[in-house]
Amino acid sequence: MSSHAETLDHGHHDAHGHDHEHFHDDHDHHEESFISKYVFSQDHKMISKQFLVTAVFMGILAMMMSIFFRLQLGWPGKSFPILETFLGKWAPGGVLAPDMYLALVTIHGTIMVFFVLTGGLSGTFSNLLIPFQIGARDMASGFLNMLSYWFFLLSSVIMVISLFLETGPASGGWTIYPPLSALPQAMPGSGMGMTLWLVSMAIFIVSSLLGSLNYIVTVVNLRVKGMSMTRLPLTIWAFLVTAILGVLSFPVLFAAALLLIFDRSFGTSFYLSDIYIGGQALEHTGGSPILFQHLFWFLGHPEVYIVLLPALGLTSEIISTNARKPIFGYKAMIGSILVIAFLSFIVWGHHMFITGMNPFLGSVFTFTTLLVAIPSAVKVFNYITTLWKGNIVFTPAMLFAVGLVSTFITGGLTGIILGDSALDINIHDTYFVVAHFHIVMGASAIFGMFAGVYHWFPRMYGKMMNKQLGFAHFWLTIVSVYGVFFPMHFLGLAGIPRRYYTNTEFALFDSFSDINAMISTFAILGAIAQCLFLFNFFYSIFKGAKTKHNPWNANTMEWTAPTEHIHGNWPGAIPEVHRWPYDYSKPGMPEDFVQQTVPLQNGEVESH
Amino acid sequence: MNWLIIFTVVLGVLAVARLLKVMELSAALRGGDVNDITEDNNKNNALTWIVFGVLFFYAFYWQVKNYGALLLPESASEHGLKTDMLFDVSMWIITPTFFATHIFLFYYIFKYYHRKGQKATFFAHSTKLELIWTVIPTIVLTSLIVYGIGTWNEITTPAPQETMxxxxxxxxxxxxxxxxxxxxxxxxxxxxxxxxxxxxxxxxxxxxxxxxxxxxxxxxxxxxxxxxxxxxxxxxxxxxxxxxxxxxxxxxxxxxxxxxxxxxxxxxxxxxxxxxxxxxxxxxxxxxxxxxxxxxxxxxxxxxxxxxxxxxxxxxxxxxxxxxxxxxxxxxxxxxxxxxxxxxxxxxxxxxxxxx
Structure with missing residues (x-):
């Protein structure tokens, strides 16, 4: 017994000694090798950059895909040589093939939702900001963190490889509903393409779980002295809750994918029953395709918030900093994050109102779904009040943050329509849905991500991104986002289904061809705008102007650390925290910001 | 042809890169940092928000006017009249909300853009305000939920006997x-x-x-x-x-x-x-x-x-x-x-x- 305790004590001592040596003596004169610094890095700052750059490349792919299918939708049947250049046999004569159209739609969705807005957004900013903003040397486990990135990269690579298969990538829609996704007879993409999709997602889930567990442990255990939970920046609250959502919901998707793999490859019948396809009756009986939808959306709905909450966290921070005002209703903001997260687990059925579910169940899901509007409304009102009587500095990050507030309102409000089961009957799976989720989740989350990149770029690379290009990027982007997605509400209300290769088969939809051409034009404009960002991003990494220390005069901990990257973030002891992060323009203070590490002055009351 | 396009793009990128460098150097000569947000930047972006806001609302109006006529004709089923009614009521709730919140948003970011010597008001919390905008949405949404579920229940009853x-x-x-x-x-x-x-x-x-x-x-x-x-x-x-x-x-x-x-x-x-x-x-x-x-x-x-x-x-x-x-x-x-x-x-x- 005593010897055991001794060993523990000894171990602890050793670790401590190692820490000490590492952080105070070693970093100045220890040269890391190229491999350990840039490739197999365990440093959260480098891992965050790895996530970001990988996500940027995946984002480029997904964006190109959207342009390809928008060409077909805008000008159906017209020949575009660029399509044949990129897609070869899938676009004979420059006209997109119907199978490839579905494949592009599927992989565009998959990459955007999982690789850009989950892996890219959480992976980049949770990694960068959690240790920095809570005052930690690094993540709780640098090794797991490294694994998390490498699994992410592996799953990205597999997803990209699936694009080059002879039968094409998965093409049953990003929600991969069986039996369509389960049976290669149903569509070519359900062959090897679907297998790779499932393998890639399984690995992605491993990456996500390793990352999330690490984020949770780090936030709970490694906060610096004085950093109580109610002094955490809202970014960290958002990342923490996001990670918890991920840990609770991704395993369910894993289960769903695993059972689908069994059905596809090992002859089980979890999701299949009574099927006659390709001229023969299949042996599968007793399964239910609806079971898959329940499992999928049990992840799928929290996933919406896994995508959105980090974006909301980032913008809370950016809006407060640049309005030079404390975020309004800090505790209400935390409360709404928690309420949204809780509700996100009991609303999944609203994706399934017309699957033939018991109508009583439909009314329960309508009830819980519409409740989400309450905490969301609170967040919007709090953002607007934060701007009221502020002193607003329009950095590119701030523009995107305000853009998020706008898209969050616009897209959120149409959720009140879609969440109502009686109304969902007629607009389910129409362009109204496409408009809704692209605005509320796609645009908002990507705006949050852009805001984060512009705001924390100096923290990541020690350089500034060019502001003029940033302004142009924002204005073109918000115009094209609304230009693309706002008219889609009308298409949906006119009864046009989504995932149609062309609407020309129906005289009913003929009057919409001009609108579709206009939408595609805005989409191309949007893509051009993203080129400004890409240029700015890569140019600034290498040639950007050097940043000064704390360029935005922000309060949070990451700006107290030196601009140069050092292993362990702070040389010497980590400064203690004495206040919340939102003391902007506090009366009686010499400047319009007070960093969290500044002790309370005599007679000063701490704000919350 | 393709090579010409690639060549032009590369040249364009290089030109922009040079331009950025020139801007950076000239800013340094004036004793500033090229990426400092100037008073002009704030003013211009604030003005752009107003222009954007006006266009945004106009585009909304224009689309309703032009595309509104293309929507589905009146419902050709009995229950459809009920859901169309529910839809209209919901739209009458969300459209004014859409306008009101956006007007506040655009107005505030225009009115309170950064100026020298201006100080933001330290206003972190107000139980009264937060209570108001928790309670009002709750009341509105509760009514919508009751109305919506009521409609849903009416239209999902089992089919009457003798129905074809x-x-x-x-x-x-x-x-x-x-x-x-x-x-x-x-x-x-x-x-x-x-x-x-x-x-x-x-x-x-x-x-x-x-x-x-x-x-x-x-x-x-x-x-x-x-x-x-x-x-x-x-x-x-x-x-x-x-x-x-x-x-x-x-x-x-x-x-x-x-x-x-x-x-x-x-x-x-x-x-x-x-x-x-x-x-x-x-x-x-x-x-x-x-x-x-x-x-x-x-x-x-x-x-x-x-x-x-x-x-x-x-x-x-x-x-x-x-x-x-x-x-x-x-x-x-x-x-x-x-x-x-x-x-x-x-x-x-x-x-x-x-x-x-």
Missing amino acids: VIELYAKQYDWTARYAGKDNQLGKASFRLIDGVNALGIDVKDEAASDDKIVRGEFHIPVGKSVNFKFHSRDVIHSAYMPHFRAQMNCVPGMETMLHFVPTITTAEMRVKTGNDKFDYLLLCNKICGASHFNMQMKIVVESQEEFDKWISEKKTFAQEIAPPAPVAATVDSAAVAADSTKVDSATVKVVAQVH
């Missing part, structure tokens, strides 16, 4: 409609009985099947009478979408789904109402189902009871359809299919039949 039963049968990539016939009972069917002649896999031994009538291409329904649709799929999930009737239901292999509605406007009347003499009601597929998903349609004709009776009386019953080559042949066919299935399978067929 029609099966809509989906497969890649077409629809088949089967009328239940005089007995108003669909004959049993199983995917194991499907063959070239019997595309729906109807059990020829089932009495109820003999008077069923199978139609393709278009199906007719009488105006003012409740119709109870039963949906099946033989391969993947499809979704039967009849937008003019505000009706949609998934067709799921291995299970039966259903919905019922009362059509209220005949095709002829709707042609007058829409001013389009080619107008037709349509059944579309609205769940991704494969390459030709975009062209899986069936025409729906709504007509008077007399017209309908005449139309349906001209259709062959299932018994008549399979009769000419002698019904024995069909039975042998289906028996042949069943022959290679095991005992377990025939047991499952029974279960399936029960479910149906």
